[in-house]
Amino acid sequence: MIEVRELTKKFGSFTAVDDLSFTIGTGEFFGLLGPNGAGKTTTISMLSTVLLPTSGKIFIDGSPLTRAASEQKRKLAVITQEYSMRQDMTMDEVMEYQGRLYYMPRKEIRSRSAELLEFAGLSEYHRRTVRHLSGGMKRKLMICRALLIRPEILLLDEPTAGMDALSRRQMWNLLKQVNDRNMTILLTTHYIEEAETLCDRVAMINRGKLQKLDTPQTLIDELGRFTVDTTGDLSLSSMHFASREDAIRYLETADTDAVLRNTTLEDVFIECAGRKIT
């Protein structure tokens, strides 16, 4: 279980994360959504102890997470937005380094590493240095590296950024599979479809502040399950309704082009990111 309590991070006078609190249950798939610059990566960086909070605390299974908390850190693996790996190491060396950092026996590192690279379709490139890999291969290698240590908690910072649609779907399937095996996952993303498909609950943040936190369906229901998009000369606007009847009534009175559809998490996101925050 991860507990984030009143977490704040300031860089000079700029507040990147502002009094953020949430709890993620064991085995839960939790999404942290927000527009660019919302504070998602800063939050992940504090969860991975690369950044220390200005105030507030993080607890893993009830114990505070600090840079010295080896027992808590042992449960964590992180897949960062950037390719945070030694560029001059081969894939085998990257995996061995990771295994050694987590005190795995060498024999187990080698066997599990071979399995994972095979699973990811990377085994034929195992002696290739990271700098000579494509972006997609680096991303897969980061996943293999994270899974090598059989983490209990997986922190993912926009893991599908820059991926094509097929690779993204494959990544989703993989994440679902590992989550089904009781791995707790915290995913930051600005792909709303990703969060809607994968996450049990999502937290929406903007300018470092928590805006909403609930299951995707509850957030949609709160906004209104039906949406009418109206197209003006220069803009598209949306109205949300709890019932189809209300939406249809509005549609009939609209004097511009209008379309009725189901509300999505993206509407909730836009509402949070674009309207309520000034």
Next chain:
Amino acid sequence: MRRQEDHLILSSGRQHFTDKIKIMGIITVLWEKWVEFRRDFYKITVAAMISPLMYLIIFGLGIRTTSHGQPYIFFLVPGLVAMVTMTGSFSAIAQNMSVQRLYEKALDQVMVSPTPLWQFILGQVIGGSLRGLYAALVILVLTIPVRHGLIFNWLSFAVMILNGMVFATLALVLSFLAKTYSDAPRFNTYIIMPMSFLCNTFFSTEEMPDGFRQLIEIMPLSQASGMIRSISCGQTPDLTGIVILLAYLVILGGISVFFIYRKKNL
């Protein structure tokens, strides 16, 4: 990713950790340094040779002078040995850590791991020092034909290792302070190059004006050069130098450990 329902591959939970070996983190960093050394062996070796070889040719063999009644090369070789332990250790860590922290973000992998961070620091310091020692050995081999009578014993090597540890630790501190990747070469220009020329490498500090002399003499390279030179001439070195080098090591080591545990934005 291939479709595969392999429970073992995707499973989470406890590993069979081998943390019965309490210094496993240090061994891991030394393994990483070994991988780096093995890969860049020729580059590292050539880089360790070029500058000292130039100094030897120009000052030792080209401009033939004497110092303290002996051929100048007898003065120069111990100074160069001390200097390369400094440059070898410093560059092995400063460049590498700056790139890992600021460009590759590979330090994040270490920060999130359960490896105790003090062990990471100690591994870097030992690894850096060994690189400095390797550079010194290269120079000692190269100067075999011209250094008849100079003595290099276990105490010389102890001073070389200690000097290397001091500069590896300094490199760590500076690379934690670096804000951009280009800061690493700047540290070299502002700190390492002046020390190379002023700190008892090419000429004795005895003739320097008061105030400046004391400042230079307290520098770690001055102490290391002085001790290695005394040993090479068969004299007993002033072991105050060891105390001074240890003091630098403790202070800089303390700062680097403080940074890695407490620096807010690493």
